[in-house]
Amino acid sequence: MPRPADPRQWSEQSQAAVAASFRTHYSDKAYRCRYCSKDALFSAAEQKIVYEVKKAHIGVQRVLCGACWRDGHVVEQKIADCEARWAESKQVLAHDAAFLSAWHALLLLHQRYGARANSAAKNMLRKLLNRIVGEDVHIE
Incomplete structure (x- = not known):
């Protein structure tokens, strides 16, 4: 109407x-x-x-439909939580492959919802994961 x-x-x-x-x-x-x-x-x-x-x-x-819009905001909040944890505990989390991988996966998922790519964060996570694993980790 x-x-x-x-x-x-x-x-x-x-x-x-x-x-x-x-x-x-x-x-x-x-x-x-x-x-x-x-x-x-x-x-x-x-x-x-x-x-x-x-x-x-x-x-x-x-x-985005209403459900996907809400889901995208949940992902956004989880990324903000990762950033807050990172700001508090960089020294420890820089060696936590599970945390770094999860944060990276959230960044990729956020892009699928239409968010701009956070290339700086993705590059940082890739470099940190490469150091932990000791080889070239292929992540976007």
Whole structure:
């Protein structure tokens, strides 16, 4: 069901966008989840909240279904937990292959949910794992 759009409620950047001059309503948008490939819907009501209340840029579109979006945030939190542990105990964790491997796997999984690659962290983990194992570990 279409919902009226109020571009005056958008972020400043969105108000400067071309869409501000012609977008008069939101309508449901069907899409396929990038992660699980299930059909999903970005409803007009959700769009109104995202653009007018949360102030996301008008060009932002959904790419993950609700379940995958929540799962991606769980992965993000686990990465933050790894980073916090690392900050507290680098000397010990630098020799913990299980921790380093798990952290690396989380980084790769996070990318699959659409996050940008954290090349610096992945390179650091690869180098540390190479030292522990004593050979060239092939990880992305």
